[in-house]
Amino acid sequence: MRLPTRILARGAAVAAITLALAGTSGPAGAAPVPGDPLAAYRSIVETLGALGVQPFLYPTAAPFCADGAPLGLVPAVAGAVPGPWPGALLPVPGLDQAAVRAGQVMFTFLxxxxxxxxxIQVLWFNTSTGRGGSAAMGSLGDVAAGLLPAALPPELRAIAEAAVRDFLTRAIPVGGVRAVPVDTGRGTVLAAVFGSVRNGDTSCFFLPTVGIISA
Known part of the structure; x- marks a missing residue:
């Protein structure tokens, strides 16, 4: 039995997204070294680079957040990747296959x-259009759902979400990764990422870090 062309196109879109993501590999065994903030920072930057994500201008940290490190510092890095990303591998007319679409920026925090x-949240401002806003960063599950084209039907969306989520979990070897895709529009986007998290019973505040993105 031949499947309708529309269903085949949708299936090809899911395959394109999955293959494009799976073709990007994070560094193996890049878990941060306990008590060594510099090594942890290098590990996170390598991870972002492997995913094609541009780190922000400088790292951030939460002081008095963990035992075994100077001043209890826990380092973190924010980054961004403008759309289209990661790009389409299979041409499907009429369907945008990019996870992060043109005019969008995906912000990440590790x-x-x-x-x-x-x-964790991001504040952004597009200097080219005068538009700006804020967005709360979500979990990998939230990101997987948000990165898929709206045209995917429910029966394929669940499979695609699981594939993207599993890839991100394997590719990013640090805990607590947060991200959010934002409709910033095209132009030069200024962004700041900051916020509070829990480390056991301790409340940790990550100081703002700033990035400049060409969307």
């Missing part, structure tokens, strides 16, 4: 060794 990241 704290070293912190499993929670529920209080």
């Amino acid at each position: 704290p070293a060794g912190i499993a929670d990241g529920s209080g």
